[in-house]
Amino acid sequence: MTELCSKNILIVEDDKEIREAMKDALEIEGYNVSVASNGIEGLTSLRANNNTCMILLDLLMPTMSGREFMDIVKKEDIICSIPIFIHSSVANKENTTGAAGWIKKPADLSVILEAVKGHCS
Amino acid sequence: MLIKIPMQDLLSLELHNYNSEDKSSFKELRDFFMQAPVPLAILKGPEYFFTLSNLPYDTLTGRKAMGKNISEVFSPDEIKHILPLLDAVYKTGVPYIGKDIPFNLADEHGHVHNKWIDVAYHPFRENDDESIKGIFAVFQDVTDRVIAKKIMAKSEEKFKQLANTLPQMVWTATDVGKLDWYNDVWFEYVGGDRAQPGDDIWARAIHPEDLDAVTTAWQEAINTKTLYRKEVRFKHAKSGEYRWHVCQGSPILNELEQIEKWTGSCNDIHDQKTAFEMLELERDVRERVIGALTHDLRTPLAAAKINAQLLTRKIPTEEMLNKVANRISNNIDRADKMIQDILDASQIKAGEKMNLDIKKYDLNELIMVTVDDLQDIHGARIVFNSNENFYGHLDASALKRMIENLINNAVKYGKELAPVTVKLKQLKDSIVIAVHNEGVPIPDDDQKTIFDAYQRTHSAKKGVQRGWGLGLTLVKGFAEAHGGQAIVRSSLQDGTTFSIIIPQDLRNI
Numbered sequence: 001m002t003e004l005c006s007k008n009i010l011i012v013e014d015d016k017e018i019r020e021a022m023k024d025a026l027e028i029e030g031y032n033v034s035v036a037s038n039g040i041e042g043l044t045s046l047r048a049n050n051n052t053c054m055i056l057l058d059l060l061m062p063t064m065s066g067r068e069f070m071d072i073v074k075k076e077d078i079i080c081s082i083p084i085f086i087h088s089s090v091a092n093k094e095n096t097t098g099a100a101g102w103i104k105k106p107a108d109l110s111v112i113l114e115a116v117k118g119h120c121s
Numbered sequence: 122m123l124i125k126i127p128m129q130d131l132l133s134l135e136l137h138n139y140n141s142e143d144k145s146s147f148k149e150l151r152d153f154f155m156q157a158p159v160p161l162a163i164l165k166g167p168e169y170f171f172t173l174s175n176l177p178y179d180t181l182t183g184r185k186a187m188g189k190n191i192s193e194v195f196s197p198d199e200i201k202h203i204l205p206l207l208d209a210v211y212k213t214g215v216p217y218i219g220k221d222i223p224f225n226l227a228d229e230h231g232h233v234h235n236k237w238i239d240v241a242y243h244p245f246r247e248n249d250d251e252s253i254k255g256i257f258a259v260f261q262d263v264t265d266r267v268i269a270k271k272i273m274a275k276s277e278e279k280f281k282q283l284a285n286t287l288p289q290m291v292w293t294a295t296d297v298g299k300l301d302w303y304n305d306v307w308f309e310y311v312g313g314d315r316a317q318p319g320d321d322i323w324a325r326a327i328h329p330e331d332l333d334a335v336t337t338a339w340q341e342a343i344n345t346k347t348l349y350r351k352e353v354r355f356k357h358a359k360s361g362e363y364r365w366h367v368c369q370g371s372p373i374l375n376e377l378e379q380i381e382k383w384t385g386s387c388n389d390i391h392d393q394k395t396a397f398e399m400l401e402l403e404r405d406v407r408e409r410v411i412g413a414l415t416h417d418l419r420t421p422l423a424a425a426k427i428n429a430q431l432l433t434r435k436i437p438t439e440e441m442l443n444k445v446a447n448r449i450s451n452n453i454d455r456a457d458k459m460i461q462d463i464l465d466a467s468q469i470k471a472g473e474k475m476n477l478d479i480k481k482y483d484l485n486e487l488i489m490v491t492v493d494d495l496q497d498i499h500g501a502r503i504v505f506n507s508n509e510n511f512y513g514h515l516d517a518s519a520l521k522r523m524i525e526n527l528i529n530n531a532v533k534y535g536k537e538l539a540p541v542t543v544k545l546k547q548l549k550d551s552i553v554i555a556v557h558n559e560g561v562p563i564p565d566d567d568q569k570t571i572f573d574a575y576q577r578t579h580s581a582k583k584g585v586q587r588g589w590g591l592g593l594t595l596v597k598g599f600a601e602a603h604g605g606q607a608i609v610r611s612s613l614q615d616g617t618t619f620s621i622i623i624p625q626d627l628r629n630i
Contacts, residue, residue: 016498017424017452024441025431060416063537089419106423109430 006120008032008052012042012069013087014061018105022056022087025109031120039064043072050078053120056112059088059095067095074098083119087112160262162186163245165255169207172255181238181262183228199224207256210242214253217242221267237267280384287386292323294370294383298343312358328354328363339370346372346380352390364391410590414463421455424448462522466591469598477516477602479627484520484552485511488545491524499532505543513552514626519599520554523607526592527556527619535617536560548622551605555620563611571609572597596621603627 009031013019016037023033034049036042038061046052055073059066066088074080083100087107096102101115154161160178164171169191179185186194195203206217219240227233238260245255284291284304291304303322311326327335331353342349349370354363370385428448436442468475485507492505524543531541535558542557563571572593593607596619600607605623 015420015424017448017455018420018427021424021427021431021445021448024445025427025434028431028434028437062533089416089423105419106426109427109434112427 006053008034008049009054009056009116009120010034010036010042010045010052011056012036012039012061012066013056013058014038015058018058022112025113026116029113029116031116038062039066039069039072042069046073046079046082050082052079052082054100054116055082055084056116057084057086057088057099059086059090070098085112085115085119160258160260162258162260163255164191164207164258165245167211168192169256178258178260181226181236181260183226183234206242210244210256211253214244216244221263236262236264239263289389290366290387292370292385292387294385296380296382298339298383310355310357323355326355326358328356330354335368342370342372343380346374346378348372349383349385352394353387355387364389365394366390406590414459418456418459421452421459425452425456428452462591462595465598466594469594475519475598475602477519477627479514479516481512481514482517482520483510484513484515484545484554485509487517487520488524488543488554491521492528492543495525495528495532499528499541502532502538502540503528503543504540505545508545511545511547511552512625514628515603515623516599519602523596523599523621524554524556526596527621530592530619531556531558531617534558534560547625550625551622552625553620553622555618557616557618559616562613563609563617568609568611572607593619 007030009026011019011022011026011033013022013035014037019035019037023035026033034045034052036045040063042055042057043064046055057066057070066086070084073082073084084098086096086099086102087105088102089105091102091104100119103111103115154173155175157175158177160175160181162171162174162178171186171189171191171194174186179187182194184194191203191207192200206219209215210217217240221237222240224236224238225233226236241259243257243259244253245257246252247254280293281302281304285306287304288306290307290310292300292307293302294300300321300323307322311322313325324332335351335353338351339349350367352365352367354365356363366387367390368385368387370383372380373382373384375381425448428445431445432442432449436445465475488505489507492503496503528541528543535541539559544553544555544557546553546555597607600621600623603623604627605621607619607621609617609619611617
C-alpha cells in the first residue's frame with residue numbers, strides 16, 4: 001500500500017494537450033496519474049485522494065490559478081506537505097516560493113521525470 | 122483744556138484781556154494748529170473768511186489764505202466748484218468727504234500744477250454753541266497715490282492689450298483667487314457672452330471630473346502663495362470636445378509679501394497629450410500582446426516537445442505511438458494557427474484585402490464539425506441545434522475560425538458552465554450565425570471598440586483570462602471580407618450575442 005501511495009501524482013494543467021502528454025509520459029514510467037484542469041478541480045481531487053506523492057502544477061489557469069491553489073494547499077492539514085513542482089511558461093523564482101521546484105515551459109521531459117523520481121520513488 | 126476765547130481774539134493774538142495761564146494755552150493750541158503736518162484751515166461765516174490756514178495748507182494751495190475771504194483766495198472758476206460744497210456743509214452740518222479731487226493749483230512762482238487732493242469739509246462750531254459758525258477744512262495731497270494708480274491702470278491696460286494678441290487663454294485673478302479678467306481667446310473657446318462681473322467663465326467649460334482637483338490645487342497655491350499649475354479639460358464650444366489644457370498662474374506679491382493679484386494662462390496641450398497617451402497605450406498593448414503571445418505560443422510548443430521526447434522512450438503500443446505522433450503534428454498546427462492569426466489581424470488592421478477561397482458548403486455540417494471539435498475541449502455546454510441542408514458559397518476556413526473565436530470567447534468570458542448556444546438562420550439573401558452566452562454584459566462603451574485590434578474590454582482585462590485582443594478583429598475582418606458584418610448585443614437580461622451576417626452566396630457579390 002505504501003509503495004502504491006508513493007506513486008500517485010496529480011497534474012493540474014489547463015491545456016489538454018500538455019496534460020494528456022504528461023499523463024502518458026508518467027504512466028509509461030509506472031506512476032498513477034490523476035489530472036485536473038484548474039485549481040478548484042485540483043483541490044477536489046487532492047481532498048478525495050490525499051496519498052499523492054507529488055503535484056505538477058501550471059500557474060496560469062482559469063477559475064483558480066496555480067498560485068491560489070498552492071496557497072490553499074499549504075494551509076490545509078494532511079495535504080500541506082505534498083511537494084509541488086511548478087511547470088509554467090511564466091514560472092520564476094518569485095512566483096514559485098514554497099514550491100519544491102520549478103521549470104519553464106517548454107521543458108525537457110527528462111527534467112520533469114527526474115523531479116518526480118526524486119519525490120515518488 | 123477748555124478754550125473760551127473767540128476765534129478772532131485768538132487769531133489776532135489780542136490776548137491782553139486774558140490771564141497768563143489762558144494765554145499760554147491759546148499759544149499752545151495755535152502752535153499745534155499752525156505746525157500740524159496736515160493742511161488745515163478754518164473758514165468762518167457765510168462769506169467763508171479764512172480765520173486760520175496753516176503752512177501746509179498755504180503751500181498746497183499755493184496762496185496765503187489767512188485773513189482773506191474765499192473770493193480773494195480762489196478764482197471764480199474754483200469758487201464755482203467749492204462754494205456749493207461749503208454751503209451744503211454750512212447749512213446741513215453734514216460733513217463733505219471728497220476723494221481724489223483734481224485741482225489745478227499754481228505755486229508761488231505762478232506755475233500751475235495738476236494735483237489730486239482728498240478733501241474733508243467739517244462743520245465748525247464755537248464753544249458749546251450748536252450753531253455752525255464756519256467750515257473746518259482738512260486736505261490731504263494724494264497726487265502721488267493717484268498717479269501711481271493711473272500708472273498701474275495704464276500698465277494693466279497694456280497687459281490686457283498684449284494678452285489679447287496671444288494665442289493662449291490669459292486671465293487675471295484677485296488677491297483671494299477670484300478670476301476677474303479673461304482675454305478674447307477664452308470667449309472664442311468657451312462661447313457665449315463676454316463675462317459679466319462675477320461670472321466664472323472657466324466654470325462654464327471645465328470638465329466636471331476635473332473640478333475638485335482644480336479647486337484644491339488653486340486653493341493650495343493661494344494658501345502657499347506659490348505657482349499654480351494644473352492640467353485640466355475645457356469644453357470647446359464649437360466642437361463640443363473636451364480638450365486638455367495646462368493652466369499656470371503666478372501670484373504678484375506686494376512689499377508685505379501679500380498677494381496683490383494673480384496673472385495666468387492656459388495652453389491647449391490636447392494634441393501632445395493625446396499623442397503621448399496613444400504612444401503609452403501602444404506600448405502597453407505591445408507588451409501585453411507579446412506577453413500573451415509568448416505564453417500562448419509556448420503552450421503548443423511545450424506539448425509538442427513532451428510528445429517528441431516521449432517518442433525516444435519505450436512506448437508500449439503502436440496505437441500510442443500514433444497518438445503521440447499526431448499530437449506533435451496537432452500542436453505544430455496550433456502554433457502555426459496562432460502565427461496565421463497575427464498575420465491576418467495585421468492585414469485587417471492595415472486595411473488590406475483578404476484572400477478568400479469561395480466554395481459551396483453545407484453550412485449546417487460545417488458548423489456541426491466546428492462545434493464537435495470544441496465540444497471535445499469545452500464539453501457539452503456548447504449547444505448547436507442543427508437544421509438540414511443549408512447551403513452557402515463562402516470560405517470554409519474563415520467561417521470555421523470566426524465560429525471558433527466566438528465560441529472560445531463565450532466560454533472564456535461567459536458565465537461558467539452555462540450553455541453557449543450557436544444558431545444558424547437565414548435572413549433574406551444572408552445567413553446569420555449567432556453565438557450566445559450568459560453572464561456579465563459588456564458595457565456600452567466597450568461594445569463600440571470591442572472589434573478593434575488589440576482591444577480587450579475593461580472587464581476582460583480585469584479577469585483571469587488571457588488574450589491578445591485579436592479574436593474579434595479576425596471575426597470582423599473575415600465577415601467584412603465576405604461582404605458582411607459582425608455585431609454584438611449585450612444586456613443583463615438577454616446575455617451576450619455575437620452575430621456574423623454574411624451573404625449566403627458570395628458568387629453574386
